[in-house]
Amino acid sequence: MLSTLRFFRAPRLSPRFMPVWRRNFLVWRKLAIPSMLGNLADPMFYMLALGYGLGSLLPDVEGIPYITFLAGGTVCYSTMNSATFEALYSGFSRMHVQRTWDAILNAPINLDDILLAELFWAASKSFLSGMAILLIIWVLGLSHSWLALAIIPLVILIGLTFAALGLTITAVSPSYDFFMYYFTLAITPMVLLCGVFFPVSQLPPWLQDISAWLPLTHAIELVRPLLQGQIPPRAALNLAVLAGYAAAGFYAALVLTRRRLLK
Amino acid sequence: MPVLEARGLRKFYGALEVVAGVDLAVPRGECFGLLGPNGAGKTTTLRLCLGLTDPDGGEISLLGLPVPAAARRARAKVGVVPQVDNLDPDFTVRENLLVYGRYFDLPQRDIAARMPELLEFAGLTGRAGAKINTLSGGMKRRLTLARSLINDPDVLFLDEPTTGLDPQARHMIWERLKSLMGQGKTLVLTTHFMDEAERLCHRLSIMDHGRIIASGPPRELISRYIEPQVVEVYGEGVREWAGSQGAGLAERTEIAGETAFCYARDAQALIAGLNGRAGLRYLHRPANLEDVFLKLTGRDIRD
Structure with missing residues (x-):
């Protein structure tokens, strides 16, 4: 039918996303402490336990102590995790279980505004997770360069990328169980193949080829050198890949969610 | 217009x-x-x-x-009361109204100014700080109705x-809608x-x-x-009665399950006939909208 074509029209973005973002913020404020703990504890313990425990058995990795190596990966992994969980589980609750989006759509707010708010909201939450790890890195004295400050805006981009990808999954999900596929087929492989725990160069070539296409690889290629005070060698490519995933992911999420809710 | x-x-x-x-x-x-x-x-x-x-x-x-x-x-x-309640379960009664008002771009103080009136309309003045899951079904519906009024709409859609x-x-909602x-x-x-x-x-x-x-x-x-009078007849042998006697006395007869609906301009003869029949009971009433509805859309079950 003709109306189906309209699902593909360009995003119509407006500042009306703001009250929706504020709604999520108000909910988060009530549950801030358990929510922060949940997001933080997991990556932090991985970094500390593996970094010091496993690291004490290892020689330097790429010329730096293992915990320092791990720190760059953990900032990205923590940001990815937090954005993904928010866009998937919390987003799905609001869209499908609580019907919060339906209520909002009856006000003068469009679905595009809601999706934009969810994108920014998941990125906001993941920003806190990324920053918390960065703070720990600074407190432990694992980074001494002013260049590391460039990681702050980068974490926003990384959060937007994984929030956008997560929202596409939410858009097609029939239930919470469906998210297992995304974790098993996308998130876990990325954690293992993109250089969080060891350099990608240790993988056989065919796995390296896969890794080169994954967004987390590009996030880590940016963050790890910056922590050491080096300019990332392929910064333009890395940024373009992350921005590309973010833009394509958001557009796909928009089309798929319009198809789901505005039919 | x-x-x-x-x-x-x-x-x-x-x-x-x-x-x-x-x-x-x-x-x-x-x-x-x-x-x-x-x-x-x-x-x-x-x-x-x-x-x-x-x-x-x-x-x-x-x-x-x-x-x-x-x-x-x-x-x-416009205000909308949806078929399924979609109040925000993470919020109190007051927060639900406040957050919903923001969706309309209303300034915080305007929402605050309308709050007491809306709480009273919903009959929830004493429950402003209550969580949504502690409210009864009727309270939730009244709050949803109050929420739809946050922007002082000209037209309300109620599904x-x-x-x-x-x-x-239900009577409480009707009374609110009339007001x-x-x-x-x-x-x-x-x-x-x-x-x-x-x-x-x-x-x-x-x-x-x-x-x-x-x-x-x-x-x-x-x-x-619809004919102005309806006599609903039920009891032992109703089908047989409707086929013989009933059909002659009513303008129109419909059988649904164990009940015969007899539609007539004047039901006197019908009732006189029924009074003589042991085993049959009846209800005589004026025609209503349900009769129209069933006549026009049929008596078959819709799923």
């Missing part, structure tokens, strides 16, 4: 035409009801009028604005506003409760299979389609 006007509305889900050429015109201050069995296309029609889904054909104008093109501007002066409520709660009509608000509601439609609506349309099959004020629809 009508507050809501739709011409030739059509909507397909795949090959199924769920709205098949609907025309509506609701003048200011009217309570208009859309009646129909499940799956008749009522909710889809409301969604089309609000600009929540694009029509495959036809034109809609809401508060003088074209929909869906200017639906967002139109919705700024089955009293479905699932007990009689006390809104008293304030001059335009109401558009869907329902499949005939007493609700008869009680509230100035005018209504009966919808089936995506089409409007009858429209008019409730009393007029009854007199147009």
Whole structure:
């Protein structure tokens, strides 16, 4: 039918996303402490336990102590995790279980505004997770360069990328169980193949080829050198890949969610 | 100019035409009801009028604005009570109203100023700090209704506003809706409760299979389609009675399950005949909207 074509029209973005973002913020404020703990504890313990425990058995990795190596990966992994969980589980609750989006759509707010708010909201939450790890890195004295400050805006981009990808999954999900596929087929492989725990160069070539296409690889290629005070060698490519995933992911999420809710 | 006007509305889900050429015109201050069995296309029609889904054909104008093109501007002066409660379970009663007001871009102090009035309207003045999951079904419905008034709308859309409520709660909602009509608000509601439609609506349309099959004020629809008197007969041997005696005394007889519905201009002869029959019981009543509804949409179950 003709109306189906309209699902593909360009995003119509407006500042009306703001009250929706504020709604999520108000909910988060009530549950801030358990929510922060949940997001933080997991990556932090991985970094500390593996970094010091496993690291004490290892020689330097790429010329730096293992915990320092791990720190760059953990900032990205923590940001990815937090954005993904928010866009998937919390987003799905609001869209499908609580019907919060339906209520909002009856006000003068469009679905595009809601999706934009969810994108920014998941990125906001993941920003806190990324920053918390960065703070720990600074407190432990694992980074001494002013260049590391460039990681702050980068974490926003990384959060937007994984929030956008997560929202596409939410858009097609029939239930919470469906998210297992995304974790098993996308998130876990990325954690293992993109250089969080060891350099990608240790993988056989065919796995390296896969890794080169994954967004987390590009996030880590940016963050790890910056922590050491080096300019990332392929910064333009890395940024373009992350921005590309973010833009394509958001557009796909928009089309798929319009198809789901505005039919 | 009508507050809501739709011409030739059509909507397909795949090959199924769920709205098949609907025309509506609701003048200011009217309570208009859309009646129909499940799956008749009522909710889809409301969604089309609000600009929540694009029509495959036809034109809609809401508060003088074209929909869906200017639906967002139109919705700024519209309130909606959805079929399924979607209050925010993470918030208190007060926060629900506050957050909803922000969706309309209302300044915080305007929302705060309206708050006491809305809480009172919902009968929840003492419960402003209560969590949503501690409220009864009737309280939730009243809060949803109050929430739809946060922007002081000119027109309210209510999708089955009293479905699932007990009689006390339904009467309370009706009383609230009447007071809104008293304030001059335009109401558009869907329902499949005939007493609700008869009680509230100035005018209504009966919808089936995506089409409007009858429209008019409730009393007029009854007199147009149904004989004024109804005798419902039930008991031992009702079918046999209806086939022989009943058919001769009533203008029209319908059998549904173990009951014969006899429609007549004058029911005196029918009743006289029934009084002599042991084993048969009857109920004599004036015709109502449900009779019209069942005559026009049939007695078959819809799923």
